[in-house]
Amino acid sequence: MMINDIVSPATGSSEENSTSGQPILLAGRGRTLPPGYIHLGVSKEIAPTLRDFGVEPDPVIREAGLDPHLFEDGTNVIPHMALGRLLTLSVARTNCPHFGLLVGQRATILSLGMVGRLMQHSETLGDAMRALVSNLSIQNRGAVPSLAISGDAAYFTFSVYQPEAESADQISDGSLAVAVNAIRALCGSHWNPMEILLPRITPADQEPFRRHFRAPVRFNQESAIIVFPARDLGLRIAGADPLLRAMLEERIRQLKGAQGSEFSDDIRRLLRMRLTSNHCSADDIAHLLTMHRRTLSRRLKGGGMGYRAITNEIRFEIARQLLQDTQVPLTQIAAALGYSEASAFTRAFRRWSGQTPTTWRAEGHPG
Template sequence: MTMIKSIVPPSTSIGRENSTPTLPTVLAGPRRTLPPGYIHLGVAKEIAPTLRDFGIDPDPVIREAGLDPSLFDDGTNIIPHAALGRLLTLSVARTNCPHFGLLAGKRATILSLGIVGRLMQHSETVGDAMRALVSNLSIQNRGAVPSLTISGDTALFTFSVYQPEAESADQISDGSLAVAVNALRALCGSEWSPTEVLLPRAAPADQEPYRRHFRAPVRFNQESASIVFPAQGLNLHVAGSDPMVRALLEERIQQLKGAQGSEFSDDIRRLLRTRLTSNHCSADDIAQLLAMHRRTLSRRLKDGGMGYRAIANEIRFEIARQLLTDTQVPLAQIAAALGYSEASAFTRAFRRWSGQTPTTWREEGHRG
C-alpha cells in the first residue's frame, strides 16, 4: 500500500483551546481546497492519542492504514476519507474496542472543526452556528455530509457518510455525533444534553459508554446518525461571539468555497445523501433546489461522465450497504427508506448493484 504523506503544506494552527488566538490565527484555515473524497484530519487527529490510551503505539497502525504518522501532528493536513475508514477498522481490531470511534470523537472539541468551528463560536445564535456547520463543512470534509431539519418543536442534526464503500461508517458516525454534542455543549453550556441520539449500528453489548457521553437515551439500529433536541435551543445566543470576527471568517470561508472548483457530481452526491430517504430527491427536485433547469443539471452531470440516475443509484447502494452491514434494520424498512414500494423491488436493484441479494450481503458483512 502506498504511504500517503502530507498533501498540503502544514498551515498555521487554527488555535488552541487553552490560549487566546490572534485574529490572523483564527482566520488561518486550509491553504488549499479539498478534492472529493478527502478530509482535513480535524477530529481524526484524536485517533492517535486514543490508541495511546490503550497502550498502543499509533505509528505502526497509522502506517498500516497507508498514512504517514507525521500527518497527525497537524489537524489541517488532509487524508483520503477511505484511509480514515481503514484506520478506524484497524484501531477497533487492535484495541478490541467496538466503540473506538466514540472515544476518539469525545476527545475532540469545537476547535477540531477548524475554521468552521471558529465560525460556530462567533455565530449570533446556536441555530446560526449549526447552519454554518451544515453549509460549510464541505471545505473540511468531502466524505460525509451534515444536515439540520426542524419538525415542529424538534430539531434533528444528522451526519451521513456518502463516499462509496466507506469502511467503518459506524465508527465515523459514532465519532461525528460525539464531537457534535461537544460542540453544542461549547455553545449552549456544559450541562446541555440532547433529547435522544440515533445511531445506524447494531446495539453493542456495552451501551454505557454511549449513555455516559451523550447523557441521553441512545437508540441503535436506526436509519441515520442523528442528534434529536428541542428546536427552541437554536434560538440561544452564543456567548462571546464577535460580529467582526464572524464577518471575517465568513469572508474567508466563501473564498475557500469559491476556489473549490466545479466538482459538480460530488455536490450532487452530498445533496442526495441528505435527501434520498425523503420524497424530494428526483432530478427535477434537485434541479429546482439548485435553481437550474432539469436539462442543465443533466448536461453538467454528463460533462462529468455520470448521469443523475447512476449517481442516485450509487448513493442508494451506499446507504443500503451501510445499513445492511452495520445494523439489523429489517430489509422491508431499508427498502421503504430508499423509496421502494416493496422489498422485492429493492432486492432486485441490490442484486444488480452487487451481484448478491441483500440477505447474502448482510450475512457476509457480519462475518467480514
C-alpha cells in the same frame, strides 16, 4: 413524520489530486478539499486514543496507508477512505467496539477548524449549526450534515456518502460525539440532547454512549441524528464577536470560491442528505440548484455519469452501510431508499453487488 429542512450543505470546491496511490499531504490552511478528502481535525485524536489502550499508533497508521507525521497537524488532509481503514484497524487492535465514540469525545469545537471558530462567534446556536452545515465541506468531503425541524424538535443529521467507506458506524459515532461537545461549548456543559439515533448494531455495553450523550440512545436507526429542542436554536452564544464572525465568513467564502466545484460530488452530497426523504428526483435536485432539469443532465453527462447512475451509487452505499452496521429489516431499508416493495430492492441490490441483500449481510462484508 414531516421534517422541513432548515438548511442544506453549500457546495464545496475541489482541486486536482495525485492518483499515485501514495498518501497525499495537502497544505491544510487556505486550501479547499478535493472530493473524498478530509482535514484530519477530529481524526487527529485517533493517535492518543490508541495510546490510551496501550497501542503504539504509528504502525497502525502506516498499515492504513498513511504517514504518521500527518497526525502532527489537524489541518493536514487525508483520503476519507483511509480514515475508514484506520478506524477499522483501530477497533481490531483495541478490541473496542465504540472506538469512534472515544475519538469524538476527545475532540472539541476547535477540532472543527475554521468552521468551529465561526460557530464560536455566531450569534445564536441556530446560526452556529447552520454555519456548520453550510461550511463543513471546506473541511470534510466524505460526509454531509443537515439540519431540520419538525414541530418542537430539531434534527442534526450526519451521513457518510463516500462509496465503499469502511467504518461508517465509527465515523458517525465520533461525529455526533464531537457535535455534542461543540454544542455544549456554545450553550454550557449542562446542555443535553433529547435523544441520539445511531446507524449501528446495539452494542453489548451501551453505557459509554449514555455517559457521553446524557440522553436516550436508539441504535439500529437509518441515520445518525442528534435530536434536541427546537427552541434551543434561539440560544445566544456568549462572547461572540461580530467582527471576527464577518472576517471568518469572508475567508470561508474565499475558500469556497477559489476553485471550481466538482459538480457530480455536489450532487452526491445532496442526494445522500435527501435520498431517504422522497425529495430526490432529478426535478427536485434541479429545482434545489435553481437550474433546468436538462441543464442538470447535461452537466452530469459532461462529467461522465448520469443522474440515475449517481442515484443508484448512493442507494447502494446507504444499503451497504445499513446491512453491514445495523440490524434494520430489509423491508425498512427498502422503504427508506424509496422502493415500494422489498422484492424491488432485492433485485436492485443483486444488480449492484451480484448477491441478494440477505446473503450479503449474512457473509458479513467489510463496511
